[in-house]
Every structure is written in C-alpha cells, then in structure tokens.
Amino acid sequence: MQVKSALTVFTDGASSGNPGPGWAMYVIGKLSKRVRMPHCTNNEAEYQAVVSALEELIASPELWQAYEQIRFKIDSNLVVQQLNGFFKVKNQRMREYVAKINLLTGVIKIPVIFQYIPREENRADKLKY
Numbered sequence: 001m002q003v004k005s006a007l008t009v010f011t012d013g014a015s016s017g018n019p020g021p022g023w024a025m026y027v028i029g030k031l032s033k034r035v036r037m038p039h040c041t042n043n044e045a046e047y048q049a050v051v052s053a054l055e056e057l058i059a060s061p062e063l064w065q066a067y068e069q070i071r072f073k074i075d076s077n078l079v080v081q082q083l084n085g086f087f088k089v090k091n092q093r094m095r096e097y098v099a100k101i102n103l104l105t106g107v108i109k110i111p112v113i114f115q116y117i118p119r120e121e122n123r124a125d126k127l128k129y
Helices: 042-059 077-083 092-107 123-128
Strands: 004-015 020-028 031-040 067-074 112-116
Touching: 004 031, 004 042, 004 123, 020 042, 020 123, 031 042, 031 123, 042 067, 042 077, 042 092, 077 092, 077 112
Parallel strands: 004 067, 067 112
Antiparallel strands: 004 020, 020 031
16 A cells, blocks of 8 residues: 555535534545534534544545545634644633544544645535535
C-alpha cells in the first residue's frame, strides 16, 4: 500500500435562524453527507460536522489508512482556533463538542489537523442547498 500525504476533509455547519433547524455537512473524498439538526446554532452545526466526519472516518478506516495525516478544512475561524487551542472555549456546550472531538481524534492513529479556509473554497458549503 502506497502512503499518501494527507486526506482532506471539508466540514461546514449551517443554522436557519441561529438558533433554528440546521445541517452539519462534510465531504471526505468522493463521499459527502448532510446530518439534519432539528434545533442548533451555527457553531453547534459547525462542531457537529467535525464530529460526524470523525465518526465516519472511525467507522470506515479504509478512507484514511493510506494517508499520513487527516487535514480538516473548515470555514469557521472560531472553530479552527478553538480546536487548535488558540482561542478559549467559553460556552459549556462547545466545550462538550471540543472534548468529544479530542476523544475521536485520539482513536485515529495519524495526526489530525484543523485548518481555516475561506467559505468559497469549502466543498461542504455547497451541500446546504
């Protein structure tokens, strides 16, 4: 098996009304999914997208086993900075998401990186329509 450098995962979240009904969306290679959230904020949807993508990766290790790292590309600078430990997570609900993401990334035995990208570069953003 030839090892590739990085698997790119795009995630995005959206809420109508903030809070209101929303979607957590992710793209892993050719796989794309939307997770319906009956009531959430934009930030909750953003975090749930990362959680859902990590759960997909854990359930399907063949998606990432040929890679040296997993690179999440996210258009929420707040979420990226909080996941990378540069911004404090003040909200209790967001702290729960961060703790869950930290647990899930620990299951994956290669580095997981969170990177900010502009919305227009986020392939997951297109899934909300």
